[in-house]
Structure formats: C-alpha cells, structure tokens
Amino acid sequence: MNRPDEFAEKFRQMEQEVYRSAGLEPPLKSADPQAQSGGIRGIYNWVSNLSGIAKVAAVVVIGMIAFAIISFVLKLLWAAFTLAMLAVIVYVLYKVFFAPAPTPLE
Numbered sequence: 001m002n003r004p005d006e007f008a009e010k011f012r013q014m015e016q017e018v019y020r021s022a023g024l025e026p027p028l029k030s031a032d033p034q035a036q037s038g039g040i041r042g043i044y045n046w047v048s049n050l051s052g053i054a055k056v057a058a059v060v061v062i063g064m065i066a067f068a069i070i071s072f073v074l075k076l077l078w079a080a081f082t083l084a085m086l087a088v089i090v091y092v093l094y095k096v097f098f099a100p101a102p103t104p105l106e
Helices: 005-021 039-048 052-098
Strands: none
Touching: 039 052
16 A cells, blocks of 8 residues: 555544544545536536525526636736736837937948
8 A cells, every 4th residue: 555545544544533532423425426526517416406596596696706707817817918018018118219229330
C-alpha cells in the first residue's frame, strides 16, 4: 500500500474511533459515485428534487448568480481592453512628443 492510501486508511480509522467514543453513529458514505457527483449535475439533481415554488426560486437564484458571474467576467475583460488601449495611446503620445529624434548617420 502506498503512503497516501495508508494515511487515508488511518484517517478513516481515527474518524470511526472518534464517532464511537462520542456515542454518535458515523455518517454513511455512498459507494455510488453518481450520488456524490458535484458540479452542474449535482446542482441539477438538487433542483430536480425540490418541489414547486422552491424549484422556481432555486432556478431564479441560480440564474442571478450565473448572470452576476458572467457580468463580472465581461467587466474584467472590458477593463483589460481599456487598459490596453490606454497603454497604446500613451505609448504613441510618448513617441510623438517626448522621444528623442534619431540623429542622421553620415
């Protein structure tokens, strides 16, 4: 057994001992990876298990969060574009007004 597996097994054993000493029942962990799936599929499963108005409210809140994230990313991109344009304008102004003129070689 490799080292991370040993640590994981020791952690599980210690966790079981703590639950037993506290008189609590350890939480059941599902062996089905579909039951523990996260991300978009997990959100979809969670919303589909809701009922009626709760489902509508969850979809509205998720939509608002998604819109806020997309809006934030677009604002970041716009700010980066604006800074790039400002840098180009400042560079051109520097070259036109402040850069020393090259001396002709004879």
